Amino acid sequence: MKQYFNLFDFSQKVDYKTEVLSGLTVAMALIPEAVAFALIAGLSPLTGLYAAFMMGLVTSILGGRPGMISGATGAVAVVIVTLAATHGVEYVFAAVVLAGIIQVSAGALRLGKLMRLVPHPVIFGFVNGLAIIIFMSQLNQFKDADGSWLTGTSLYILLGLVLLTMLIIWGLPKLTKAVPSSLTAILVIFGVVSLLNLDTKTVGDIASIQGGFPPFHLPSVPLTWETLQIIFPYAAIVAGVGLIESLLTLNIIDEITETRGRGNKEAVAQGIANMLSGVFSGMGGCAMIGQSLINISSGARARLSGIVAAVMLLVFIMFGSSLIEQVPMAALTGLMIMVSIGTFEWASLRTFTKMPKSDVFLMVLVTLITAFLHNLALAVLIGVILAALFFAWDNAKRIRARKNVDANGVKHYEMFGPLFFGSISAFNEKFDVLNDPAEVVIDFQESRVVDMSAIEALNKLTERYHKVGKKVHLKHLSADCRKLLENADELIDINVIEDPTYKLAVDKV
Numbered sequence: 234m235k236q237y238f239n240l241f242d243f244s245q246k247v248d249y250k251t252e253v254l255s256g257l258t259v260a261m262a263l264i265p266e267a268v269a270f271a272l273i274a275g276l277s278p279l280t281g282l283y284a285a286f287m288m289g290l291v292t293s294i295l296g297g298r299p300g301m302i303s304g305a306t307g308a309v310a311v312v313i314v315t316l317a318a319t320h321g322v323e324y325v326f327a328a329v330v331l332a333g334i335i336q337v338s339a340g341a342l343r344l345g346k347l348m349r350l351v352p353h354p355v356i357f358g359f360v361n362g363l364a365i366i367i368f369m370s371q372l373n374q375f376k377d378a379d380g381s382w383l384t385g386t387s388l389y390i391l392l393g394l395v396l397l398t399m400l401i402i403w404g405l406p407k408l409t410k411a412v413p414s415s416l417t418a419i420l421v422i423f424g425v426v427s428l429l430n431l432d433t434k435t436v437g438d439i440a441s442i443q444g445g446f447p448p449f450h451l452p453s454v455p456l457t458w459e460t461l462q463i464i465f466p467y468a469a470i471v472a473g474v475g476l477i478e479s480l481l482t483l484n485i486i487d488e489i490t491e492t493r494g495r496g497n498k499e500a501v502a503q504g505i506a507n508m509l510s511g512v513f514s515g516m517g518g519c520a521m522i523g524q525s526l527i528n529i530s531s532g533a534r535a536r537l538s539g540i541v542a543a544v545m546l547l548v549f550i551m552f553g554s555s556l557i558e559q560v561p562m563a564a565l566t567g568l569m570i571m572v573s574i575g576t577f578e579w580a581s582l583r584t585f586t587k588m589p590k591s592d593v594f595l596m597v598l599v600t601l602i603t604a605f606l607h608n609l610a611l612a613v614l615i616g617v618i619l620a621a622l623f624f625a626w627d628n629a630k631r632i633r634a635r636k637n638v639d640a641n642g643v644k645h646y647e648m649f650g651p652l653f654f655g656s657i658s659a660f661n662e663k664f665d666v667l668n669d670p671a672e673v674v675i676d677f678q679e680s681r682v683v684d685m686s687a688i689e690a691l692n693k694l695t696e697r698y699h700k701v702g703k704k705v706h707l708k709h710l711s712a713d714c715r716k717l718l719e720n721a722d723e724l725i726d727i728n729v730i731e732d733p734t735y736k737l738a739v740d741k742v
Contacts, residue, residue, distance in 0.1 A: 247535045251413070255531035256541025258416040259302055259524050263289070263546055264557060265565050266521070267305045268440050269370075274310040275317045276325070276516055278440040279550070281305040283447040284515030286547045291506035292520070293539025297495030298483045300534050302524040302542060303506060307366070308474045308609050309518050316467045324464055327452035329507050329517035331468035336476055336504030345496030348480045354588070354595040355616035357581040359481055360522075361596070362603020362612060364577035367523050367569055369604070374434065374566045390433050391563050394422050398567025413531040415568055422564035436565075437558030444550045447513040471507075474610040475519035479503050481613070482520040489529055523572045530575060591623040629655030632680070634663040644669050647676045654686035661690065666697045673698060678709035 263285050271281025285304035292303040317325050339345070375383050375391060383391060398418045405414035426433060436442070454460050483494045499520075507517045528538050549557045585593055595616055602612035632650035639645060652660055682688060691707070698705045 247537060248532065249537070251532040252535055252537040253541050254413050254416055255528050255533035256538040257545055258413050258419070258531055259528050259538065259542035260545035260549065261419055261557070261560060262415075262524055262527055262565060262568060263302075263304050263521075263542065264442060264549065264560075265436055265439060265562065266524070268436075268442065270305045270307050270310040270518075271516060272440070273307060274314045274325075274516055276322060278442060279444045280322070280514060280516045281310075282442060282444065282546065282550055283513060284510045284518050286543050286550070287447060287510040287513055287515050288503075288506045288518045289539055289543035289546065291509060292499070292502045293536050293543060295498075295502035295505060296536075296539075297498030297500075297502065298486055298520075299494075299536045300490070300525070300529055300538060301479075301483060301486050301494070301499075301520055302528050302539055303479070303503065303518060303520045304524065305516055305518040306475075306478065306521055307370075307607065308478055309471055309516065311607055312470050312474060313467060313516065316464070320463060323453045324460075325516060326450070326511045326514070327454045327460070328464040328467045328471065328511075329515070330452065330511035331464055332471040332475065332517060333504040333507030333509075333511065335468060335472035336507060337501050338504075339472070339476060340497045340500030340502075340504060343497045345476075345480060345500050348484065348496055351481070351484075351613060351617055352592075352595070352620045354592040355599050355613060355620060356481060356484065357578050358596040358599025358616060359603055359609065359613060360485060360576060360578050361581065361600040363522050363609075364573045365600070365604040366607060367573035367576060371566045371569050371573075374562050387432070390431055391566075394425070394431075394433065394561060394563035395567040395570065397425070398422055398564050399571050402568065402571045410532070415527055415531060415571075418568065419560065419564045422561050422567075423559070426561045426563075427559075431561075434562045435558060436560045436562060439562070441554065442550055442558060443554035446547070446551065447515065449512060450514050451512055470610070471517060472504075475503055475507070475517075476500055477610050477613050478522070479520035482522045482525055485522065486525055486529060489526075490534060522576060523569060526572055526576055527568070591627075595619055595623070625653070625655045628653070629659065632656040632659050632663075636663075638670065642670050643672045643674055645674045645676060647678070648680035650679075651681045651683050652677075652687040652690065653683035657686055657690045661694065664694060666694075666701060666703070669698070669703060671702070672704050672706075674706045674708055676708045677711075681711060 264282070267281035267285040268278040269281075271278050271284075274281075282305075288303040288305065292301070293299075296303070313325050313328065316328060375388070377383055377387075382388075398421075401418040401421060402414045405412075405417055425431070454464075479499055480496050483496060483499055487494050503519060509515075510517050524542075528542070531538075581596060588596075598619070599612045599616040602615060603609055606612070628651055632648065632652060635647040635649070637645050637647075646663065648660075648663075650656065682691065695705045
């Protein structure tokens with residue numbers, strides 16, 4: 234039954250049954266992920282589970298994107314593994330708290346708007362790379378304790394259960410949407426394994442999830458400059474990676490739901506969650522695209538689903554660990570494979586022949602960096618830098634000039650396209666200084682002077698005309714261009730004339 238009540242937004246429509254069931258599904262999917270990421274970071278499983286609870290709860294309540302799920306993530310685990318190995322878990326907690334402070338500062342300074350600079354090919358590459366990572370991480374379930382691939386009966390049982398899970402998740406929504414297909418698949422596989430007494434890997438085979446409420450614990454590190462020097466590089470990277478992954482996930486969920494989240498609010502929420510995670514024995518984290526897509530695909534759209542997922546995760550840790558540890562990993566593996574299939578932007582493959590070659594190159598490069606280096610921040614950073622360079626190169630070729638000589642013998646150059654460091658060479662080639670008449674007008678009505686290199690180019694051009702006794706006027710400069718020229722007045726000398734002001738004669742009554 235749909236109602237119109239929400240803890241924080243009374244106008245938001247909430248389907249309580251969908252929100253609760255979706256949150257329960259996400260809670261089950263969070264457990265193996267949190268445990269696995271904690272082990273990757275060289276920490277205890279409970280460190281990852283506590284982080285998943287704290288991150289999920291705080292961001293669901295305070296975040297800028299209802300329906301998005303946060304928790305312990307592989308991106309953060311990869312960053313802190315070296316710190317954990319060299320200095321211990323207490324330094325990890327301190328670094329997570331500092332990362333949270335950095336993220337809150339970024340949100341307060343409204344730096345979330347910088348995500349506008351990330352072009353779509355980079356987002357496609359990021360998403361496709363994450364889909365590959367999610368899929369590849371599930372292949373570990375097809376290996377035994379020694380790292381060898383499963384064979385024989387064990388392999389066939391696992392494959393059968395995984396395929397059955399995928400079939401239920403794919404087929405059930407075509408029959409009914411009364412219950413989330415993901416949760417139904419987990420329960421069916423649990424029932425099949427129990428009834429047939431099948432020998433297959435369970436959550437408990439990875440690690441025990443039994444524990445209590447996250448203990449409050451201030452990081453036990455010396456409050457010295459040396460400690461700050463140790464943890465700050467890790468904290469800065471965790472903060473950056475966390476914000477990039479969270480804000481990109483927010484953009485993806487925005488597109489799916491056709492709504493708009495609030496990036497700066499999400500950045501502040503991520504920071505508060507990391508600060509609390511660090512003082513409640515958690516490894517920190519950020520938004521999780523896989524779990525977020527599970528939640529959204531199950532129909533959840535409000536904050537309630539994330540709150541339920543976090544609370545139920547804690548309930549499982551404190552009271553239901555013995556039951557959850559019996560959940561077959563095959564069910565969660567099939568679920569995550571379906572998430573990877575749903576995450577991959579298959580439409581991006583059909584645009585290869587339609588998109589510019591530079592965009593295709595960007596998308597493929599970001600996908601490869603994300604998938605193979607598992608460094609999301611590096612992938613996005615390289616993508617943005619290359620996109621900016623491609624843009625500059627493309628615009629450098631766009632500057633053009635229309636030339637004409639008026640009745641008074643004055644030559645006019647009407648410029649089109651931006652004048653900046655990349656287009657200076659093409660700009661200079663447009664002028665015939667020696668053969669031009671004694672007076673020249675350069676019209677910037679359809680152009681812009683963008684940077685200091687452009688100003689210097691104008692100065693050198695006027696100097697060339699001055700040396701041969703010719704006069705140059707610059708016309709139709711926009712207000713920001715004029716301001717730029719005024720600021721550079723002490724460095725260079727450019728001959729700029731004001732446009733004439735025409736006044737109409739009006740008859741007075």
